[in-house]
Amino acid sequence: xxxxxxxxxxxxxxxxxxxxxxxxxxxxxxxxxxxxxxxxxxxxxxxxxxxxxxxxxxxxxxxxxxxxxxxxxxxxxxxxxxxxxxxxxxxxxxxxxxxxxxxxxxxxxxxxxxxxxxxxxxxxxxxxxxxxxxxxxxxxxxxxxxxxxxxxxxxxxxxxxxxxxxxxxxxxxxxxxxxxxxxxxxxxxxxxxxxxxxxxxxxxxxxxxxxxxxxxxxxxxxxxxxxxxxxxxxxxxxxxxxxxxxxxxxxxxxxxxxxxxxxxxxxxxxxxxxxxxxxxxxxxxxxxxxxxxxxxxxxxxxxxxxxxxxxxxxxxxxxxxxxxxxxxxxxxxxxxxxxxxxxxxxxxxxxxxxxxxxxxxxxxxxxxxxxxxxxxxxxxxxxxxxxxxxxxxxxxxxxxxxxxxxxxxxxxxxxxxxxxxxxxxxxxxxxxxxxxxxxxxxxxxxxxxxxxxxxxxxxxxxxxxxxxxxxxxxxxxxxxxxxxxxxxxxxxxxxxxxxxxxxxxxxxxxxxxxxxxxxxxxxxxxxxxxxxxxxxxxxxxxxxxxxxxxxxxxxxxxxxxxxxxxxxxxxxxxxxxxxxxxxxxxxxxxxxxxxxxxxxxxxxxxxxxxxxxxxxxxxxxxxxxxxxxxxxxxxxxxxxxxxxxxxxxxxxxxxxxxxxxxxxxxxxxxxxxxxxxxxxxxxxxxxxxxxxxxxxxxxxxxxxxxxxxxxxxxxxxxxxxxxxxxxxxxxxxxxxxxxxxxxxxxxxxxxxxxxxxxxxxxxxxxxxxxxxxxxxxxxxxxxxxxxxxxxxxxxxxxxxxxxxxxxxxxxxxxxxxx
Numbered sequence: 170x171x172x173x174x175x176x177x178x179x180x181x182x183x184x185x186x187x188x189x190x191x192x193x194x195x196x197x198x199x200x201x202x203x204x205x206x207x208x209x210x211x212x213x214x215x216x217x218x219x220x221x222x223x224x225x226x227x228x229x230x231x232x233x234x235x236x237x238x239x240x241x242x243x244x245x246x247x248x249x250x251x252x253x254x255x256x257x258x259x260x261x262x263x264x265x266x267x268x269x270x271x272x273x274x275x276x277x278x279x280x281x282x283x284x285x286x287x288x289x290x291x292x293x294x295x296x297x298x299x300x301x302x303x304x305x306x307x308x309x310x311x312x313x314x315x316x317x318x319x320x321x322x323x324x325x326x327x328x329x330x331x332x333x334x335x336x337x338x339x340x341x342x343x344x345x346x347x348x349x350x351x352x353x354x355x356x357x358x359x360x361x362x363x364x365x366x367x368x369x370x371x372x373x374x375x376x377x378x379x380x381x382x383x384x385x386x387x388x389x390x391x392x393x394x395x396x397x398x399x400x401x402x403x404x405x406x407x408x409x410x411x412x413x414x415x416x417x418x419x420x421x422x423x424x425x426x427x428x429x430x431x432x433x434x435x436x437x438x439x440x441x442x443x444x445x446x447x448x449x450x451x452x453x454x455x456x457x458x459x460x461x462x463x464x465x466x467x468x469x470x471x472x473x474x475x476x477x478x479x480x481x482x483x484x485x486x487x488x489x490x491x492x493x494x495x496x497x498x499x500x501x502x503x504x505x506x507x508x509x510x511x512x513x514x515x516x517x518x519x520x521x522x523x524x525x526x527x528x529x530x531x532x533x534x535x536x537x538x539x540x541x542x543x544x545x546x547x548x549x550x551x552x553x554x555x556x557x558x559x560x561x562x563x564x565x566x567x568x569x570x571x572x573x574x575x576x577x578x579x580x581x582x583x584x585x586x587x588x589x590x591x592x593x594x595x596x597x598x599x600x601x602x603x604x605x606x607x608x609x610x611x612x613x614x615x616x617x618x619x620x621x622x623x624x625x626x627x628x629x630x631x632x633x634x635x636x637x638x639x640x641x642x643x644x645x646x647x648x649x650x651x652x653x654x655x656x657x658x659x660x661x662x663x664x665x666x667x668x669x670x671x672x673x674x675x676x677x678x679x680x681x682x683x684x685x686x687x688x689x690x691x692x693x694x695x696x697x698x699x700x701x702x703x704x705x706x707x708x709x710x711x712x713x714x715x716x717x718x719x720x721x722x723x724x725x726x727x728x729x730x731x732x733x734x735x736x737x738x739x740x741x742x743x744x745x746x747x748x749x750x751x752x753x754x755x756x757x758x759x760x761x762x763x764x765x766x767x768x769x770x771x772x773x774x775x776x777x778x779x780x781x782x783x784x785x786x787x788x789x790x791x792x793x794x795x796x797x798x799x800x801x802x803x804x805x806x807x808x809x810x811x812x813x814x815x816x817x818x819x820x821x822x823x824x825x826x827x828x829x830x831x832x833x834x835x836x837x838x839x840x841x842x843x844x845x846x847x848x849x850x851x852x853x854x855x856x857x858x859x860x861x862x863x864x865x866x867x868x869x870x871x872x873x874x875x876x877x878x879x880x881x882x883x884x885x886x887x888x889x890x891x892x893x894x895x896x897x898x899x900x901x902x903x904x905x906x907x908x909x910x911x912x913x914x915x916x917x918x919x920x921x922x923x924x925x926x927x928x929x930x931x932x933x934x935x936x937x938x939x940x941x942x943x944x945x946x947x948x949x950x951x952x953x954x955x956x957x958x959x960x961x962x963x964x965x966x967x968x969x970x971x972x973x974x975x976x977x978x979x980x981x982x983x984x985x986x987x
Contacts, residue, residue, distance in 0.1 A: 225292050235263075236260065239263035239266055240256070240259040240262070255620060258621055260516045262523075264521060267520060294521055297514065297521050305486045305590075308376075310492045321394070324394035335562070339367060339554070339555045354608065357604065366552055368402070368403045374584065376588055377624065380624075385759075386759075388580070391572075391580065399584075408423040429487065438491045444458045445493060445498050454497050459502060466488050469485050471484075496704075526613050526614055530610065531610060531614055544607065560581045579630045588619075591616050644973040645765060654685065655764045656767060657688075657754065658673065659769065666721060675813060678732040682735075683736065686739070689742075690743070693747050702742070706740070726740075763801050765803070771788035799971075804971070805949065807949075810964045810965070810966065823921045825855075829936060840968070854898045856901075858910050859936075860904070861905045908940070911940060919962070921965050924966070927970050927972070930953070931951060945958065948969075949969045
């Protein structure tokens with residue numbers, strides 16, 4: 170027996186269930202089955218029992234603690250030095266450390282714990298596999314199932330190219346090698362490598378983006394959309410290959426999958442929405458529903474694995490797609506199961522799988538790579554070829570779609586990432602004899618190195634601080650005539666309801682100028698409650714109860730009824746910490762492709778403006794954060810009185826636009842023009858401050874400049890303003906410094922109902938000279954701050970506008986444009 174033990178190879182010891190002659194695994198167990206030892210009494214009784222770590226339960230506990238301790242230590246250490254790597258990578262490294270430590274001596278107690286020399290059932294491996302299935306199910310839950318149908322042309326083309334071209338190049342290279350002969354890899358191994366290196370698995374990409382905290386960004390959306398396209402192509406390629414290679418059997422597999430998808434779409438998905446409707450607003454989903462869904466997820470796994478003989482976890486993933494993501498159902502499932510799974514169960518899968526890697530054997534074979542011979546060279550060279558093609562074509566495709574070059578590199582890196590899905594599929598392939606264990610160790614080692622170095626390179630080329638910035642313009646200046654105004658209106662306090670409705674009424678939605686209103690009620694999270702994001706289109710309050718957003722819902726639905734034919738309304742409630750509210754605002758604006766965010770000002774005064782009623786510093790910080798990160802244009806509204814007295818029959822609004830020609834003024838002009846076109850009663854005055862000229866009479870010069878102003882405005886907004894429109898007045902005022910600007914604005918303080926100004930209006934010119942230094946609120950700009958100040962003698966409301974900051978494509982570098 171000792172001789173036989175010495176002759177066992179590395180793979181005989183680590184893959185005991187791998188048997189060339191028999192595809193089944195045989196385990197022996199004693200009955201009655203003993204789960205744990207009798208503790209100290211077993212030692213004191215001098216009975217010859219097993220060592221305590223040989224019992225299944227203590228052995229499992231040791232494995233869980235060991236893997237958890239090592240990967241968490243790695244996570245903390247790497248974060249301390251500023252290196253961000255996906256958490257699953259740490260779990261894989263923990264497996265390498267444990268595996269190599271245990272194999273120092275085959276007779277050590279560590280080897281007996283982690284590689285027991287008997288055929289007991291592998292409880293830890295089974296639990297780890299359970300963790301991966303649960304993980305993949307939850308990834309399906311967090312994904313928007315409608316994403317493939319909302320994918321832009323850019324993401325679809327990039328996703329298709331990044332799979333199709335590497336797939337073709339890999340297949341041609343394999344056939345070339347096959348004709349030359351002397352290949353050591355099996356045909357099935359080549360097919361598997363081509364397939365997994367060509368696709369970009371959604372779960373691996375999602376894990377990378379989430380751990381690097383760039384998932385909720387325009388860049389992250391493009392990457393995830395492209396990954397979803399590759400996943401769909403992966404299913405197509407899988408079934409095409411099944412039909413091509415296996416004939417009728419493959420065709421039956423395809424039919425089984427199609428039947429499963431039809432059931433998910435027409436039976437399970439509606440049932441999920443029924444569960445949501447049965448859950449009162451603000452109340453948790455019943456445990457019965459949660460555990461029923463949990464059970465169906467694993468039933469889907471069994472259906473894929475046993476009925477249609479496909480990769481079982483894919484069934485749980487597809488089932489997860491039927492669960493509506495977000496609050497209440499999807500978010501509750503994630504909150505209930507994800508933390509425990511990531512902390513205790515999933516590390517077993519990552520670590521125990523990587524413990525099978527023969528690291529010392531790989532080091533010995535590395536010399537073959539230098540000599541360009543052997544199995545190691547054959548596998549690595551082929552992987553590098555396919556991935557190089559994939560990286561190059563992805564970069565070219567992204568750059569062709571006007572993405573900056575650095576971001577094109579970053580996208581290519583992300584879509585080349587390999588992680589948890591690839592490792593799981595390699596393990597599955599070993600078990601069903603598609604690849605040999607020796608090839609597995611090379612592929613697993615490559616996946617580990619890939620998951621370490623890709624995030625490092627990504628840190629060098631991608632700037633995560635601009636994660637909400639867009640690659641395309643999203644502002645009112647680009648809206649075509651007749652296009653709907655997509656806006657997000659934020660309500661922080663009950664006082665803001667009236668003011669925001671008053672501003673929306675100023676736009677007067679009509680057939681020629683419809684409006685899509687998204688209302689976000691911001692509620693600060695207190696105590697130990699969990700953050701929530703509620704869509705009031707899906708959930709209704711429990712009968713007899715009240716919702717925390719009742720006043721918001723009732724008031725804005727009353728506004729919608731006034732313009733029912735031309736206004737759509739979606740209302741949301743975000744319950745979160747004040748320091749994270751801006752993320753909800755920016756993400757909602759990004760995901761719904763909105764053009765304008767309207768925020769309330771943080772300070773309110775009494776009617777006579779003698780005292781400050783409220784001064785909320787948290788709201789001010791929220792506004793500043795949104796201005797810095799917003800994916801579209803932003804407006805801050807300072808409300809003092811109604812813009813339009815709706816109860817008066819012949820009432821009309823008088824709006825003053827301060828236009829000094831800056832980028833923000835241009836956006837303010839677009840907003841003003843939309844208000845003027847939709848409400849024929851609106852009277853508009855456009856005023857510009859220009860430096861004084863000593864060459865001619867100021868009054869004569871101002872008249873000449875007014876003509877120039879009229880021509881400039883007409884060029885910016887087209888022919889919407891008629892040459893002799895009596896309701897539009899152009900005024901040019903010559904000023905030498907900011908004090909004269911202040912004097913002129915004070916003189917017209919009571920002439921208008923609403924002032925509109927760009928945030929950067931007049932900055933760097935004589936119009937703001939001397940007053941910029943005294944600005945109290947930077948978010949309003951110098952002129953906006955003057956109009957909103959306590960000393961300004963006006964009861965008119967003020968709207969301060971900042972134009973979208975977007976990432977612009979250039980031939981040489983990434984730069985920010987306006």
